[in-house]
Amino acid sequence: MSQHSPIQYCRDCGTAVAYRLPDDGDTRERAVCPNCGRVHYENPLNVVGTVPVLPDGRVLLCLRAIEPRRGKWTLPAGFMELGETTSQGAARETDEEAGAQIALGPLFAVLNVQRVGQVHLFYRAHLLSERLDPGFETLEARFFTEDEVPWDELAFRTVKETLVRFFADRRTGSYGVHCVDID
Amino acid sequence: MSQHSPIQYCRDCGTAVAYRLPDDGDTRERAVCPNCGRVHYENPLNVVGTVPVLPDGRVLLCLRAIEPRRGKWTLPAGFMELGETTSQGAARETDEEAGAQIALGPLFAVLNVQRVGQVHLFYRAHLLSERLDPGFETLEARFFTEDEVPWDELAFRTVKETLVRFFADRRTGSYGVHCVDID
Ligand SMILES: [Zn+2]
Ligand SMILES: [Zn+2]
Numbered sequence: 001m002s003q004h005s006p007i008q009y010c011r012d013c014g015t016a017v018a019y020r021l022p023d024d025g026d027t028r029e030r031a032v033c034p035n036c037g038r039v040h041y042e043n044p045l046n047v048v049g050t051v052p053v054l055p056d057g058r059v060l061l062c063l064r065a066i067e068p069r070r071g072k073w074t075l076p077a078g079f080m081e082l083g084e085t086t087s088q089g090a091a092r093e094t095d096e097e098a099g100a101q102i103a104l105g106p107l108f109a110v111l112n113v114q115r116v117g118q119v120h121l122f123y124r125a126h127l128l129s130e131r132l133d134p135g136f137e138t139l140e141a142r143f144f145t146e147d148e149v150p151w152d153e154l155a156f157r158t159v160k161e162t163l164v165r166f167f168a169d170r171r172t173g174s175y176g177v178h179c180v181d182i183d
Numbered sequence: 184m185s186q187h188s189p190i191q192y193c194r195d196c197g198t199a200v201a202y203r204l205p206d207d208g209d210t211r212e213r214a215v216c217p218n219c220g221r222v223h224y225e226n227p228l229n230v231v232g233t234v235p236v237l238p239d240g241r242v243l244l245c246l247r248a249i250e251p252r253r254g255k256w257t258l259p260a261g262f263m264e265l266g267e268t269t270s271q272g273a274a275r276e277t278d279e280e281a282g283a284q285i286a287l288g289p290l291f292a293v294l295n296v297q298r299v300g301q302v303h304l305f306y307r308a309h310l311l312s313e314r315l316d317p318g319f320e321t322l323e324a325r326f327f328t329e330d331e332v333p334w335d336e337l338a339f340r341t342v343k344e345t346l347v348r349f350f351a352d353r354r355t356g357s358y359g360v361h362c363v364d365i366d
Contacts, residue, residue: 004265005195007194008194008195008196008197009192009193009194009195009196009197010192010197011190011191011192011194011223012188012191012192013191013192014191014192014193014197014198014199015197016197024249025318025319025320027279028264040194041262042265043228043229043262043263043264043265044229044263044264044265045226046226046227046229046302066207079224079226080226080227080302081211081226081227082187082225082226082227082300083297083300084297085295085297085364086293086295086302087295087362087364088297096210106362107293107360107362110269110290110293110304112268112269112270114266114267114268114271117265117266119229119263119269121293135208136208137208177290177360179270179289179290181268181270
């Protein structure tokens with residue numbers, strides 16, 4: 001899963017790279033190709049997902065069929081792809097992991113997971129139907145009232161922190177955009 | 184500047200990759216290494232920055248010393264690095280590009296630039312002093328009232344869209360978190 005092991009070879013020409021300060025004034029050591037000169041950067045990745053909610057208030061969670069955290073419950077989410085916006089990616093992941101029909105709502109949470117180089121962005125979403133069609137990454141997709149949420153069986157801190165804030169905001173009747181740093 | 188040219192060689196072993204569907208159920212073609220099996224992903228990058236404001240209301244802009252858009256004005260911003268949060272990155276870029284002393288404020292704008300595979304996140308920031316110390320990426324750093332902003336000489340659409348929303352919110356006295364898709 002980690003995409004951040006050190007770069008060893010140039011993606012453009014296959015030559016072994018050297019870690020050094022580039023010549024452009026950059027103050028960090030980068031993987032620089034001694035053959036073609038390409039400077040290779042490693043940057044954080046975005047994970048995009050949704051908090052999908054039925055008209056009766058139940059929230060959709062997916063039981064993970066893949067590592068990491070196989071057998072734990074998650075909100076539908078996954079790595080943002082080139083060629084899509086954060087909201088398009090969130091909708092795509094909701095379709096891929098749950099086969100859920102949704103109307104995408106506003107941005108709800110931005111969570112930094114600094115330790116693994118990830119930023120997670122969750123959007124609220126209205127489920128348009130109870131019909132689901134989980135993909136291969138999901139063992140089971142199911143709706144939960146707040147009381148039914150399996151808090152001790154959630155796959156990720158990001159999911160827990162997002163759900164806690166969602167239910168808290170819902171009680172107040174007003175939703176914010178939450179920024180959370182996960183240790 | 185584009186980090187998204189096609190991957191040609193494996194970063195782990197230097198073997199020429201092949202573009203095909205991976206064996207894990209993924210539905211997109213990826214650069215797969217025929218030697219070590221590594222699947223290489225290409226994902227959008229985050230650009231993080233600030234809207235730095237003096238107590239008298241003037242906003243800090245930087246005249247770019249580097250391409251792209253050398254000689255155009257920008258808010259301090261740059262690529263998020265591994266090992267930092269979005270807000271830490273925004274503060275770091277403000278220091279590197281302007282040498283400005285700030286107190287970072289809340290998230291203000293999330294802008295998708297789908298065409299180039301970037302997500303820009305801007306935070307509001309209070310300038311603690313008028314002292315500046317621009318880095319090598321900046322020809323000049325200067326404070327602008329709303330009327331003085333060089334709207335036709337801004338470096339990026341993301342900067343323009345962020346500034347427009349900042350001044351509009353300031354007039355209402357209430358700041359939101361703005362999500363903008365840039366064509
Ligand atoms: Zn090379
Ligand atoms: Zn390889």
